[in-house]
Amino acid sequence: MAEVLMEAIGQEALTERLARHVEEGSLAHAMLLTGAPGRGGLALALTLARHLHCASSAASSKPCGTCPSCMQHDQLQHPDLHFTFPVAKPAGKDKALSSDQLDVWRQAVLELGPHFDMQDLRDRMSLGNKQPFISVHEAADILRRLSLTAHAGGWKVQIIWGAHMMRVDTANKLLKLLEEPPKKTLFILLADNTEALLGTIISRTQILTIPPISAGRISERLKAEGGEAEAIQDAVALCEGDLAQARRLIQRDSAEEFTMFIEWMRTCFARDGRKAAGIADQFHDLGRESQKAFLAYSLHLVRQCIVGNYGAASAVRLRSAERAFAEKFAPFIHHGNVHDMQSDLERAAREVAGNVYGRTVFLDLSMRMMELLHRPQ
Numbered sequence: 478m479a480e481v482l483m484e485a486i487g488q489e490a491l492t493e494r495l496a497r498h499v500e501e502g503s504l505a506h507a508m509l510l511t512g513a514p515g516r517g518g519l520a521l522a523l524t525l526a527r528h529l530h531c532a533s534s535a536a537s538s539k540p541c542g543t544c545p546s547c548m549q550h551d552q553l554q555h556p557d558l559h560f561t562f563p564v565a566k567p568a569g570k571d572k573a574l575s576s577d578q579l580d581v582w583r584q585a586v587l588e589l590g591p592h593f594d595m596q597d598l599r600d601r602m603s604l605g606n607k608q609p610f611i612s613v614h615e616a617a618d619i620l621r622r623l624s625l626t627a628h629a630g631g632w633k634v635q636i637i638w639g640a641h642m643m644r645v646d647t648a649n650k651l652l653k654l655l656e657e658p659p660k661k662t663l664f665i666l667l668a669d670n671t672e673a674l675l676g677t678i679i680s681r682t683q684i685l686t687i688p689p690i691s692a693g694r695i696s697e698r699l700k701a702e703g704g705e706a707e708a709i710q711d712a713v714a715l716c717e718g719d720l721a722q723a724r725r726l727i728q729r730d731s732a733e734e735f736t737m738f739i740e741w742m743r744t745c746f747a748r749d750g751r752k753a754a755g756i757a758d759q760f761h762d763l764g765r766e767s768q769k770a771f772l773a774y775s776l777h778l779v780r781q782c783i784v785g786n787y788g789a790a791s792a793v794r795l796r797s798a799e800r801a802f803a804e805k806f807a808p809f810i811h812h813g814n815v816h817d818m819q820s821d822l823e824r825a826a827r828e829v830a831g832n833v834y835g836r837t838v839f840l841d842l843s844m845r846m847m848e849l850l851h852r853p854q
């Protein structure tokens with residue numbers, strides 16, 4: 478296994494910019510880093526916190542890595558470094574608090590490195606079907622923590638990861654704190670996007686948009702982690718500058734999904750109801766998470782066909798085997814049916830998420846596909 482990478486790979490410009498803010502003492506008291514977690518927002522936040530806490534930070538453009546404070550950071554155990562992230566209410570408890578899952582969190586960061594995303598964290602928290610969120614109790618916890626004096630007399634850093642999963646009441650409670658923050662307190666909010674955040678929260682933060690990691694840097698990293706050349710190439714093409722996605726793509730073998738998708742489309746085109754029922758059984762047996770993954774994969778392929786169809790071949794993100802199929806399949810997907818196809822697939826995904834019987838969802842969807850594939854251009 479390659480060594481766990483803690484720095485924000487490919488985000489050198491932002492890393493330097495934040496380091497300069499520390500040196501100049503010009504940090505905003507609340508920052509909002511936006512972009513998919515796999516782009517490295519948490520890595521940036523951790524480096525920034527480490528720099529602020531480092532004993533020799535004043536003399537250096539980066540944390541020393543050897544002082545007691547840096548060593549506490551190595552274990553994510555610095556007493557003035559606080560984490561909040563989405564969690565679900567554990568069975569038998571009446572509050573959903575990150576402090577209950579702090580060990581899982583630390584282990585995730587230390588074992589996976591800071592580029593993991595909600596899906597990785599979910600897997601580790603074994604949430605089942607529960608949706609994680611940032612509860613209002615969490616806001617009360619933050620308030621309590623930050624009103625205490627910093628242990629080391631320096632900065633208190635509160636990282637809020639997955640800030641877009643904050644409930645409205647949580648956000649409202651945090652607002653006051655963002656308006657009048659305790660002295661020497663730094664909030665670092667990390668969010669996939671700003672859409673789900675209250676405007677009042679956004680307006681009180683300095684926003685930094687984290688760009689996708691370059692293909693070259695992702696490819697380099699995957700290679701260091703032992704990936705194979707062809708798999709790396711495919712993952713890089715599909716991951717959109719997101720290291721968490723890239724890693725998942727390289728681990729996931731979508732060969733089965735691909736085979737099933739081809740058979741399904743052929744069956745729908747032939748309007749073979751009996752065969753469609755068989756595939757619906759196969760779909761049903763996948764279980765909910767894999768059903769969702771299959772629908773997401775189908776949506777991805779359909780979208781890629783239409784991109785190819787509109788002549789933007791350079792925007793097509795497909796593996797080589799998929800590309801060969803897409804070229805033959807693309808003519809059957811056009812502006813006369815693609816919109817309905819996408820919304821039907823999305824609706825099916827919502828139904829699966831909402832616990833509708835898999836077989837029923839898939840049969841309905843197949844009937845629609847039979848009609849849509851024959852719709853005139």
Ligand SMILES: [Zn+2]
Pocket residue numbers: 530531532533540541542543544545546547
């Ligand atoms: Zn240090």
